[in-house]
Amino acid sequence: MxxxxxxxxxxxxxxxxxxxxxxxxxxxxxxxxxxxxxxxxxxxxxxxxxxxxxxxxxxxxxxxxxxxxxxxxxxxxxxxxxxxxxxxxxxxxxxxxxxxxxxPRRPTPARLPTPNAPHVPSPVASPLVRHLAEQRGVDIARVRGTGPHGRVTRADVEHVEPPPQAKVSPRAKASPLARRLAAQFGVDLADVHGTGRAGAIRAQDVREAAERGAGPRPPEAVEEAARPPAEPVEVRAVPEADLERRREAMRQAIARAMAKSKREIPHYYLSATVDLTGALAWLRERNRDLPVSRRLLPAALLLKAAARAAAEVPRLNGFWVDDAFVPGKAVHLGVAISLKGGGLIAPALHDAARLAIEDLMAALKDLVSRARTGRLRGAEMTEATITVTNLGDQGVEAVHGVIYPPQVALVGFGKILDRPWAVDGLLGVRPLVTVTLAADHRATDGYTGGRFLGIVDRLLNQPETL
Amino acid sequence: MTPQQARELITSALSQVAPDTDPAALPRDADIRDALELDSLDFLTYVQTLSESSGCRIEEDDYPAFATIAGGADFLAVHAT
Amino acid sequence: MSAATTTYREAMREAIREALRRDDRVFLMGEDVGAYGGCFAVSLGLLEEFGPERIRDTPLSEAAFVGASIGAALGGMRPIVEIMTVNFSLLALDQILNNAATLLHMSGGQLNVPLVIRMTTGAGRQLAAQHSHSLEGWYAHIPGLRILAPATIEDARNMLWPALEDPDPVLIFEHGSLYGMSGQPRPGPVDITSAALRRSGKDITLIAYGGTTGKALAAADALSAEGIEADVIDLRVLRPLDDATIVESVGNTHRAVIVDEGWRSGSLSAEIGTRIVEQAFYQLDAPIQRVCTAEVPVPYARHLEEAALPQVPSIVAAAREAVAS
CATH class of the missing domain: 2.40.50.100 (RNA polymerase II/Efflux pump adaptor protein, barrel-sandwich hybrid domain)
Structure with missing residues (x-):
């Protein structure tokens, strides 16, 4: 059949x-x-x-x-x-x-091949299932999990017919955290040098591999070899006329999305001023002993605070679909990235609220560089649950943003400026940032938005917890 | 490191973060962040690239020197071996 | 309460004295607690101060006096029972497990048993196998009990009163090697629900309780000198376990060493390790390490006893292994 x-x-x-x-x-x-x-x-x-x-x-x-x-x-x-x-x-x-x-297997809802449906970015499986997959020559990355949160179960692996020419490579010995980070960064564990006992791969090994750019995973070498040599595989230079066409097309796409947003979404706007004295001091202290490649930017703290606040206020994290709010399964933080030569794109940092701050920084660098070289992945384009725009580098003080539909909120950060600020009855000069929230009034009310900004303020005042 | 070598490292690093531009044509005292539209992440990448290619440790306190090509070249000429 | 230097033993005595003064339903009962002043001298002088009605010497029959205390608690009193060591508490296990821990549930919520049982646990003083075991993990298995393990002078001073206020049975395990520890307790009150982070570090989580807390802190000092910074969690409450504190710490450090003076097999350390795997599997960056007592009856000879118990060097070695593997 x-x-x-x-x-x-x-x-x-x-x-x-x-x-x-x-x-x-x-x-x-x-x-x-x-x-x-x-x-x-x-x-x-x-x-x-x-x-x-x-x-x-x-x-x-x-x-x-x-x-x-x-x-x-x-x-x-x-x-x-x-x-x-x-x-x-x-x-x-x-x-x-x-x-x-x-x-007895839990009845699995039919998964229709709707490209719009958010899909699980990477497989999560228990050590046993990974072991079984290795024995059977099944590539676990290609198995759709039916367990909770898309976990690949033993039954899933057992039901996969091993590919006839499957080459069984020894499974890399890696810690659970290292596997999770590798999936997050798109790093292939086969490319990572493990420094643990018996060559075990640990989180730091994956971080270093991600820094060096060992990923994303290239197409299977077998497939590479099978491809006829005539097929062009090198990156071609894009002619100027094409660039111009793409810029124009992107303008049109932005125009459609933003017009739809302003036509359909009743925005409300809130703003708050946050004192970053503590956050910047903490950052400075932390960066002091680190090589440049591992230093954090204030942007990483701002993004992490927004992601954590979105996790605490789930009504702002999700989509408005068919007259109802659908909460996001995790905080996939859309990051507005301006492209050289004009245009804007807002791909997702997956599960940003739960990324450690140094991992978030690494993921951000990776995302921005791929957005600008034009190699984002499908899931990154469709899965953002809330977006953050940071126009601070332009010297802008506050951003009153337009929500990216079908999301229900957009967070803006302005430039960090030294300003007079009263603390305990005394006037001092402090680094301040204006945080704004544009939110969909169909999904939430100002009270909820206010709570969100309050949490961002609280988190930025406890940078060590971020 | 000679000033000439430092300038070459800088031009090369700038070409990497701003591929569609011609950093060699910039005035030596222009603010590169404005001229090349670098955001904070680009600037960090720029400093990181320079730190690695010159083998010279660059502290956050030293960042202001790298706002211009001249400032960066002077810094590297003094501090890089 | 003064901030003068005191010992764990004196802090415990002061806690009992305070309870006796605050609530006339409270009384202390156990073997040699009166005239002799307690086998570990915790209740020294209390008989003279409060009289034989409230400081009651009992026959050598754990089942009888623990059973009697359950009856007293049901009758509206607030008994504090001292059992000499956890080894002897096994004689009263039927009363503790089948009556104290179960009556609330079997009566459909009608009968609370507001009882506090204190006992000594642990080894390290050459008292041989029948006086040296750490069986608190067994009690931590039993629903219906709250299990406390004060490791600091503050907790020795301040855990008793909230334990008496608990409407259900509470067991307090005092590690025998701690009685002579001295320091200046901060005034209470303390909670009897949460674990405490006694030291903060980013590289590894050391989880200990009672008599091993101090060893874990000493190991953390030694590790710090090698550049390994450890979180040290003092569990304080062995049942119900404070999972959140453990999981949060492991979420930060990604590595864990569990120190337990009980035997490894079927131990509290096994329970904690499993909970970490259940709740923080994808945070782990190294296999969990355990430092437990060797699986032998605790030896009498000093060098053998020392070798059988968790010690600072073995904790340091386990932490190094976790950081390296």
Whole structure:
């Protein structure tokens, strides 16, 4: 039983209407697994690597590179393998002979291949499941987890048919924290040198690898070799005319999203002034003994405070969809990044509230550099739950922002300025920042917004807890 | 380090953080953050690149010297070996 | 309360004296607590001050006097029972487990047992196996009990009163090696719900309680000299465990060493390690290390006893291993 599935132009943001395939990473006859990056898509805003939602063999490519087509247009046909070998098929899991000690499985909701649906950025699995996957030659990164929070379960691994030519590489010995950070930074553990006992990889090894830029994971070497040599793989210089076209297209995309926002979202605005004396002193003390590569910027503290506050005020962290608020599952902090030569993009820092401050700083550097070189990933474009804009570098004192739909809040930070400020009845000169909140009045009221700013203030006054 | 070597390191570091510009054409006393539209993260990357390529430790207190090409070159000429 | 120098023993005595003065339902009962002044001299002088009605010597029958104290508590009194060491408390285990800990539930919430039982625990004084074991982990297994382990003079001075105010049974474990410790207690009150962070560091979390807290702090000093900064958690309350403090600390340091004078197998250290894995698995950057008593009855000979117990060098070595692995 072979199923034909279409790989369609995904929607990589509420404002995206069309896109073009910049590069195919597969050709007819190639075997692909769910989660493989198979194409590079040019949207109006960025160049994004897009993953397959199906497992099977590529039958045909329907759209050549460079042609702009609307979201939803079929781009390729993938002939699926029988469902038993497919971890999660588009239909509800069909009945199949159960193993002898099969445990009752929680009914899994059918996961339709809707490119808009937020998906889990990286697999989380227990040590046992990872061990089993290694034994069976299954690449766990390509298994869709059905356990709580998308965890890959033993059953998920057991239901994957091992690829025929699977090359079994010894599993890297790494701590749970190191694995989590590697997934966060897109670092391949195979590229990391472990400094622990018996070469175990520890968190610091992953941080250093991320600094050196060991990631994101390149396409499988096997696939690389299978590709015909004629296929261009090097990065091509973009002609000036294309750049101009892209700038224009991005302007249009921003125009659509912002007009939709102002048309539909009843914004309310709040602002607060926060004294950063303690935060900057703490930062200075912390940075003093560190090499430049590990120093923190004030921006990292501001972002972390906003993320933590969003976690504490969940009504501001999520989406307004179909006249109702849908809370975000975690705080994926959209970071507004201005692009050289104009334009704006706000990709997500995943799970920012729970990132340690040095990890957040590393993730921020990585995100900004990839946003500017045009290699963001699909999940980063669609999953932000609240956005922060920081125009302080321009000398702006306060930002009254426009919410990025369907999010319900936007946080702004202005320039950190030395100003007269009364403390305990005495006037002194203190570094101050104006924090603003633009929020959707359909989802929350000013009281909630006020609480959010109060928490940001409190957190920035306790920098050591960030 | 000679002033000439320092200037070369600086020009090269600036080309990395602001790839579409021509730092060599900048006036030596122009504020590079304004001229090249560098944000704080770009500037940190710039200092980091310079610190690594020159082998010279650069403290946060020294950052103001690097606001201009001339200031940075003088600093490196004195402090880098 | 004065801030004068005092000992753990005197702090405990002062706590009992205060309770006897504040509430006339309170009385102290146990073997040799009166005329002899207590086997560890905790109650020395109290008989003379409060009289035999309130400082009651009992026969050598733990089951009888603990059972009697449960009856007194049910009848509206607030008994403090002293059992000489945790080893002998096993004779009263039936009363503690089957009556004190269960009556509230079996009566559908009608019968509280406001009882406090104090006992000595732990080794290190060449008292041999029958007087040296650390069985508080067994009691921490039992729902219906609150288990306290004061490790500081403040806690020795201040934990008794909130324990008496608790409407349900509370067991206080006093490590025998602490009685002579001296210092200046800060005035109370203290809570009997949370663990305390006794020292802050970023590299590793040392988790200890009672008699091992001081050793963990000494190990942290030694580690600091090597550039390893440790959080030291004094559990204070062994049941219910304060998971939040442990998980928060491990979330910061990503490594943990658990120090427990009980035996490793089926111990409190095993419970804590499991909770860390359950609640902070993805924060761990190294295997959890445990420093426990060797799995033998505690030896009498000094050098053997020292070798069997958790010591500062073994804690330091476990922490180094966690940081290196």
């Amino acid at each position: 072979n199923e034909r599935a279409e790989f369609v132009m995904p929607s990589l943001g509420a404002d995206m209407e069309s896109g073009a395939v910049a590069e195919w990473l597969v050709k007819p006859g190639d075997r692909v697994r769910k989660g493989d990056v198979i194409a590079v898509i040019d949207t109006d805003k960025a160049t994004i690597e897009v993953e397959s939602f199906h497992t099977g063999t590529v039958e045909s490519l329907l759209v050549g590179t460079g042609r702009r087509v609307p979201v939803g247009t079929a781009l390729a046909v993938i002939v699926g393998t029988p469902p038993a070998a497919e971890p999660v098929s588009p239909e509800p899991v069909p009945a199949r002979p159960l193993r002898k000690r099969a445990r």
